[in-house]
Amino acid sequence: MASNTWIELDLGILQRNLRALRDALPGETQIIFVVKANAYGHGMLPAAKQAWSDGVKWFAVAHIDEAVELRAALPGAEIIIVGAMDSAAVETAIAGKLTPMIVSDDHAKALAAAASAARKTLRCHAKIDTGMGRLGFAWEEAPRLLSALAKRGGLDISGICTHFASSGSPKRTFVDIQAVRFCKTVTACQDAGLNIPFRHVANSGAILGGTDCDFDGVRPGILLYGYGPRLEPGRQVPAQPFLQWKTRLVQVKKVASGFPVSYDSTHVTLRPTHIGTLDVGYADGYSRLLSNKGFVLVEGQRKPIAGRVTMNLTAVDLGPTTNAKPGDEAVLLGQQGNAAIGADEIADWRGTISYEVLTNIHTTDRRVKTA
Numbered sequence: 001m002a003s004n005t006w007i008e009l010d011l012g013i014l015q016r017n018l019r020a021l022r023d024a025l026p027g028e029t030q031i032i033f034v035v036k037a038n039a040y041g042h043g044m045l046p047a048a049k050q051a052w053s054d055g056v057k058w059f060a061v062a063h064i065d066e067a068v069e070l071r072a073a074l075p076g077a078e079i080i081i082v083g084a085m086d087s088a089a090v091e092t093a094i095a096g097k098l099t100p101m102i103v104s105d106d107h108a109k110a111l112a113a114a115a116s117a118a119r120k121t122l123r124c125h126a127k128i129d130t131g132m133g134r135l136g137f138a139w140e141e142a143p144r145l146l147s148a149l150a151k152r153g154g155l156d157i158s159g160i161c162t163h164f165a166s167s168g169s170p171k172r173t174f175v176d177i178q179a180v181r182f183c184k185t186v187t188a189c190q191d192a193g194l195n196i197p198f199r200h201v202a203n204s205g206a207i208l209g210g211t212d213c214d215f216d217g218v219r220p221g222i223l224l225y226g227y228g229p230r231l232e233p234g235r236q237v238p239a240q241p242f243l244q245w246k247t248r249l250v251q252v253k254k255v256a257s258g259f260p261v262s263y264d265s266t267h268v269t270l271r272p273t274h275i276g277t278l279d280v281g282y283a284d285g286y287s288r289l290l291s292n293k294g295f296v297l298v299e300g301q302r303k304p305i306a307g308r309v310t311m312n313l314t315a316v317d318l319g320p321t322t323n324a325k326p327g328d329e330a331v332l333l334g335q336q337g338n339a340a341i342g343a344d345e346i347a348d349w350r351g352t353i354s355y356e357v358l359t360n361i362h363t364t365d366r367r368v369k370t371a
Contacts, residue, residue, distance in 0.1 A: 002365070003365045004133065005247040005318060007363050008243070008368075010244075010369045011369060011371075012369065014242045018033075018056065025235050032218065033058065034220065034224075035061060036060060036062035038359070040225050046366070048073065049074070052074050056220055057076075058077070058078040058080070058217060060081050061079065061082070064080055064089040066081075067093070067096065069096045071096045078099065080101070088114070091120070094121075099185075100122070102124050102155065104137060105145045109149070115155065121153075123153055125198070127162065131174060136163075142189070146193045148191040150194050159199070162178060162182045166205075167206040168205035168231075169205075169229075170232075176211065179201070195284075198216045204221055207237070208229060208237060222345075225358065226241030226243075227241065227342070246334065247280040247330050247332060248328065248329060249327065251273055252325055255272065255273060255274070259273075259275070264308060272320055274322045274324070275317060276316050278348070279312070286309060287350050289351065292348055294309075298322075299322065301339060303316045303319070319358055334348065
C-alpha cells in the first residue's frame with residue numbers, strides 16, 4: 001500500500017552525474033562512489049546498482065553490515081569499509097572479499113591477529129591522518145609502522161589514503177598542506193621498501209578544486225548526489241539532485257484571524273487563512289528545527305510552516321485563497337512547477353549542512369525511476 005510520505009529517485013539524473021564526473025577525470029582514475037549512510041539517505045542499493053551499470057567498480061561504505069548488504073547485490077564490486085572495522089568481523093570481510101581500513105598500529109595488529117588465526121590474509125587499505133584528526137596513522141609515523149606491519153603477516157596493505165578536512169573551502173591552504181604530507185608519506189613508505197599500489201585522497205571538494213589529488217581513485221560523495229561546494233576557479237562537474245521528498249495534505253481547514261496552531265501556540269494567524277496539515281513530522285526526519293521557519297511546495301508555490309513541527313504531522317499556512325484539498329501532493333524537498341526547495345536551503349533554515357538533511361530522512365517508501 002502506498003504511503004502518504006515518500007521519496008522519488010530519478011536514476012537517470014544519477015547516470016548523468018556519473019558521466020559528467022567520468023568526463024572530468026583522467027581515464028585511469030577510478031571513481032569510488034561513497035554510498036555509506038544508505039547512500040546519504042537516497043537508498044544504497046538503487047544508487048549503487050545504477051553506478052555499477054554505468055561502469056563504476058569501486059564503492060565505499062562505513063560499516064561491515066553495509067558492506068555485506070552491498071556485496072550481496074554486487075558480487076564483483078570493490079568495496080572499501082572506511083570506518084574502523086572490529087576484529088570480530090575479519091572472517092566476514094575475508095569471505096566477502098571486503099577491504100577495511102587499518103587506522104592505527106593497535107587496530108591493524110588486532111585485524112592481523114584475527115586473520116592469522118583463521119590462516120588467512122586480509123586485504124586492507126591504510127588510512128593516514130594528515131590533518132583531519134579523526135581516524136588514521138599519524139603521517140609522520142606511518143611509514144615506519146606500515147612497513148613493520150607488512151612484515152608481520154595477516155595483512156595485505158593494497159591501498160593508502162587520507163581525508164581532507166576543508167576541501168570545500170575556497171581557501172585551499174590546508175588542502176595543500178595535507179596533500180604534501182600524504183605524498184611525503186607515500187614516498188617514505190616506498191623508501192622503506194613498501195610499495196602500496198592504490199592511492200586515493202580526493203573527496204567531493206577536492207575533486208571540484210582541481211586535478212592535483214586525482215591519483216588512482218577519487219571518493220565522491222555529496223557531489224554525485226547533486227550537492228556540495230561550487231568552487232571558482234575549479235573543475236566543473238554539472239551534477240544535479242536526483243532525490244525528491246514528498247508528502248500529502250491530510251486536512252485543510254479555513255480559520256479566522258488569531259487562530260493558534262500546533263504545540264505551545266507558537267504560531268497565531270494574523271488574518272483569515274487556510275491551515276493545511278501534512279502527514280509528516282520529525283519522526284520521519286522532517287526536523288523540528290523547521291518550526292515557523294521552513295517552507296514546503298503546495299500548488300507550485302512556497303507555503304510557510306505554521307507552528308511546531310510535531311512527531312507525525314506538520315501544519316502549513318496555505319493562504320486566504322487556495323484550491324488545495326486533502327490528498328494533494330506537497331513537496332518537502334525537490335521541485336513542483338517552477339518552484340524548488342533544495343537540501344542546502346533546508347540546511348540553512350536548520351543551521352546545519354545538506355549531508356545531515358539528506359541522511360536524516362527516515363522515509364522508507366522509495367519510488368525509483370530507472371535510467
